[in-house]
Amino acid sequence: MPEPSAPPVLSEVTGGLGRLTLNRPAAINALTAEMVGALRRRLADWSETDRVRAVLISGAGPRGLCAGGDLRAMHADAVSGGTATLDFWADEYRLNAELADYPKPVVAFMDGLVMGGGIGVSAHASLRVVTERSRLAMPEVGIGFHPDVGGSWLLAHAPGRIGVHLALTGGTIGAADAILAGLADVFVPSARLDDLAEALQTGDAASVVESFAAPAPPGDLAGARTWIDECYTGDDVTAIVDRLAASSAPGAQAAAKEIATKSPTSLVVALRSVRSAATMPGLREALDQEYRLSAALLRLPDLAEGIRAQIIDKDRRPRWRPATLAEVSPAVIDACFAPSPAP
DSSP states (O other): OOOOOOOSEEEEEETTEEEEEEOOGGGTTOBOHHHHHHHHHHHHHHHTOTTOSEEEEEESSSSEEEOOBOHHHHHHHHHHTOOHHHHHHHHHHHHHHHHHTOSSOEEEEEOBEEETHHHHTTTTSSEEEEOTTOEEEOOGGGGTOOOTTTHHHHHHTSSTTHHHHHHHHOOOBOHHHHHHTTSOOEEOOGGGHHHHHHHHTTSOHHHHHHHHOBOOOOOSHHHHHHHHHHHSOSSOHHHHHHHHHHOSOHHHHHHHHHHTTSOHHHHHHHHHHHHHHTTSSSHHHHHHHHHHHHHHHHTSHHHHHHHIIIIISOOOOOOOSSOSGGGOOHHHHHHHHSOOOOO
16 A cells, blocks of 8 residues: 655644654745634644744745745636635634744744745744745736735834835845844854754754854845835835836836736735735734735636736746736726725
8 A cells, every 4th residue: 555645734743843844845835724723723732732942933844944825726717717725815814913923932844835824834933933045925906916924014014115015016025134124033044943843842942043044145115125125115106116227227117017017906016015004903813804805806807817827837927917007997906995894
């Protein structure tokens, strides 16, 4: 008989440390409904026992913590009218909120690729560790979606207008920029992660992590703050793109070109979502809004088209509907944000 496949989430308790390892390395640990359920159940169990003093979340394999959600499953629901993805998002967003409110220290190793849903299982942790291999991104506007998993809340609270820049470009950042943006806390060289994990078994989590912290290699965002803060003002994506294109900063002009490749509908939704999240009392309210947006975008054409272009056919040539920012209907955007029952 064939050997049973390994579970997609590994869990163990050593010393006082409960360790959760996302275990789909061939898929860069992309999240499934089974994985989200397993994480929630184990976290709930460990919250009730004195045996576990802290939790560590990491990813199996050398490529990264987590590349996001299962986009092929989302595509299938988007084209068929299915509802499994709605159930997945509801459970995933509950997990994000539970991580943020967890009664014990949660350490996240944000090593390698950390995108979309990977941000959701790590950036809400209390102690977030990045390495020289870390590559973080919320690239959802490139597939006709929006920054979810609490991304609107996280980006809304980044310094200045860095969060809007990351939301609209979907850009990838390294360790220093992740710390500057508030998505991570400390830099630890990847070669020391195993030693850090061992030390967490017996020591106070915050003190142990701090003892392993080192200066991060220089990033890019600190030097770009002037043009980012100048260009990303207001609530009009077109005006933002025009300012970027007219800027003398090469980085601003590159951002304008990058934004022009994204879904116009998603760009308008993302900007409004981040702006409104900044006024909300907490993460849970932002997640409620994100669920409404996710449900609405699942039924609009750009999500299926974006995933098709990036993942299914890989032609990298999405045909957005509508194709330009000028054609985006305010009524459609308002409908996305209309109140509805939270999950």
